Structure formats: C-alpha cells, structure tokens
Amino acid sequence: MIITIDTGGTKTLIETFDEAGAKSIITKFPTPRDTSEYIAALRNTLSSILDQQSVEAISIAVPGVVHNGIAVRCRNLGWEDFDIISQLYDALGGRVSIDNILLENDAQLACIGETRLLDNTPNLSIYVTASTGVGTGISINGKMIPGLQRFEGGQVFVEYHGEIQRWETIASGKTFYEMHGRFGSDINESEESIWQDFADRLSRGLMILLPTYMPDTLIIGGSMGTHYPKYARQLETILRQNIPSYLDRTKLVQAQNPEEAVIYGCYYHAIDSIAR
Numbered sequence: 001m002i003i004t005i006d007t008g009g010t011k012t013l014i015e016t017f018d019e020a021g022a023k024s025i026i027t028k029f030p031t032p033r034d035t036s037e038y039i040a041a042l043r044n045t046l047s048s049i050l051d052q053q054s055v056e057a058i059s060i061a062v063p064g065v066v067h068n069g070i071a072v073r074c075r076n077l078g079w080e081d082f083d084i085i086s087q088l089y090d091a092l093g094g095r096v097s098i099d100n101i102l103l104e105n106d107a108q109l110a111c112i113g114e115t116r117l118l119d120n121t122p123n124l125s126i127y128v129t130a131s132t133g134v135g136t137g138i139s140i141n142g143k144m145i146p147g148l149q150r151f152e153g154g155q156v157f158v159e160y161h162g163e164i165q166r167w168e169t170i171a172s173g174k175t176f177y178e179m180h181g182r183f184g185s186d187i188n189e190s191e192e193s194i195w196q197d198f199a200d201r202l203s204r205g206l207m208i209l210l211p212t213y214m215p216d217t218l219i220i221g222g223s224m225g226t227h228y229p230k231y232a233r234q235l236e237t238i239l240r241q242n243i244p245s246y247l248d249r250t251k252l253v254q255a256q257n258p259e260e261a262v263i264y265g266c267y268y269h270a271i272d273s274i275a276r
Contacts, residue, residue: 001053003046004266005060006106007031009076009132012038014045017267035082043091050095057274058096059266060084061106063135065152069103076132102266102273104144108151109265110255111137112144114219116268117256122216126209127255128153129222130176130202134168137265138213143272158204167205171198173223184227192234198224199234206239211247221255228254 004023006013014026027045032038049055062084064074071082089098111127118125127137136153138145154168169175176198177183187194202224210218220228236252255261 001049001055002267002270003049003055003058004263004270005042005058006262006266007038007060007062008106008262009063012041013263014042015263016049021267023263023267031077033078035079035087039084039087039091042088046088046092050092055096055100057100057102057270058088059102059104059109059270059273060088061104061109061262061266063106063133066103066105071103100274102270104266104269105135105137105152106262106265107135107154108137108139108144109269110135110221110258110261111139111219111265112142112268113261113263113265114221114255114257115139115142115217116264118217118253124213124215125217125219126153126213126215127219127221127261128202128206128209128225129255129258129261130171130220130224131173131222133172133174134205135222136209138215142268144269153205153209156205156208158208160201160204171201171205175201176224184224184230187227187230189230195231196234199231199238202231203235203238203242206235207242210239210250211243214247214249216249216251218250218252219255220252221258221261223258225255225258 002017004015012031013028015023017023062071062074065072069085071079071084073080084103085101107129114127115125121142125139129135134154138151156167157164158167160170
C-alpha cells in the first residue's frame with residue numbers, strides 16, 4: 001500500500017492506493033498551522049493504517065518550497081524549516097523506513113499527476129495552479145526533474161499597474177475572491193471584464209515562464225483552473241499577442257482532475273521512487 005497526503009493551505013486529504021492502483025479516501029481535516037498539531041493529526045490517522053496493513057511508502061505534498069526533504073517555507077501556512085520527514089518518522093515509531101517517507105511541493109506533484117493523464121505524454125510540461133496561492137511544477141516525460149524540485153514560479157516578480165509584485169499576490173484564487181467578493185463558480189462567462197482582468201493577471205507570470213522553458217504543454221489547474229473555459233480565449237489572446245511566434249511552442253490545456261491531481265502525483269512519485 002502507498003499512503004498519499006495532500007497538504008493544502010486550508011485542508012489536508014489522505015488517501016491510499018493498493019497494489020492494483022485503486023485508491024480509497026481515508027480522511028480529510030483542516031490543515032493545522034501549528035506544526036506539532038499537524039504531525040499529531042497525521043500520526044493519529046496513519047497509526048491505525050499501519051496497525052492493519054503493510055505500507056511501502058508515504059508520499060506527502062506541501063504548498064511551499066521543499067529542499068532535501070525539509071519544508072523550507074510554506075508561506076500560506078506560516079511554516080519554515082519544518083522537518084516533516086524526521087518528525088513523522090519519530091511519531092510513527094519507525095514503522096515505515098525514513099527513506100520511504102517522501103516530501104515534495106504540491107504543484108510539482110500535481111504536474112506529474114496531470115501530465116500522466118494526457119493521451120500523449122509531453123517531453124516537457126509545466127503545471128500552474130491558481131488557488132490559495134499560485135504554484136508551479138515542471139516535469140520531463142511525466143517525471144520529476146532532479147534539481148528542479150524547488151521550481152517556484154508563483155514567486156517570480158512581475159510588473160502590474162506600474163508596480164513590481166509577486167505573481168502570486170495578483171493572480172491567486174484568494175486575491176480573486178478578495179477583489180470580487182465571489183468565487184469563480186459564482187461568476188458566469190458573460191461577465192467578461194472580470195475574466196479579462198484575471199486572464200491579464202495570470203498572463204504576467206506566464207509571459208516569463210513560457211519563453212524561458214518553452215514547454216510542450218502548459219496545464220492550468222487549481223480552483224481557478226476549474227473555470228478555465230471562462231477565460232481561456234482571453235488568456236490565449238494575450239499570450240499570442242505578446243510572445244514572439246518563434247517562441248510560441250506551447251499547447252494550453254485545462255487540468256483534467258484538478259481536485260486530485262496532487263494525490264495522483266504523490267502516488268506516481270512514490271511508484272517512481274520505489275522503482276529506483
């Protein structure tokens with residue numbers, strides 16, 4: 001069995017995959033901002049699983065920068081230098097090998113999960129999630145790229161209305177709600193000015209990432225990704241007008257399974273790691 005943990009800015013979802021790849025939802029709970037409470041919540045859930053079944057790996061996603069198995073900074077949770085792997089290993093009493101507890105950035109894992117859902121796996125793909133924040137992931141042939149696990153495109157600085165700002169601060173789902181007092185699901189496609197503004201905000205970071213990496217496929221996910229058809233035309237028009245044609249190599253697609261992309265990415269990453 002493989003245990004997958006999607007740690008989000010607001011909630012944490014735990015699911016398991018059996019040997020045939022069939023998954024089961026175990027639990028979901030609000031993500032504690034206190035790190036000790038987070039470890040305790042994981043221990044309480046995982047201990048009961050470990051008491052009953054053999055676990056090959058625990059694959060954890062977090063919304064922030066990960067380096068050498070440590071959550072260096074999860075801005076929306078207030079976590080810094082959080083050694084999740086060691087603390088969880090200790091909390092579980094060593095019942096899972098520490099080498100089989102994996103930790104990666106959530107958008108990086110979502111990139112793997114969504115890329116492997118495509119009919120033809122692209123050589124290079126980038127995933128952008130616009131939810132509580134803006135996260136990015138990059139993969140080659142649907143697998144993690146060594147050395148690029150810390151790819152944090154949401155933190156790039158962009159120009160917007162004459163000011164230099166972090167892309168995340170102008171294009172996240174959180175910012176969208178703060179501006180309009182409504183979620184994307186409450187705004188229909190006919191309210192074009194709202195979607196034109198969001199497309200403009202989202203394009204600011206993409207106009208840096210796409211010419212830099214020239215991915216075969218760009219996948220738009222996260223809570224705002226579920227509304228991609230409402231602003232797809234505006235976004236693609238902005239990008240085509242501003243990115244030179246000789247750099248315009250990227251196909252834009254909507255995430256197929258944005259709610260569980262991270263969970264599937266956790267699973268595939270665990271499978272790849274076990275295979276090594």
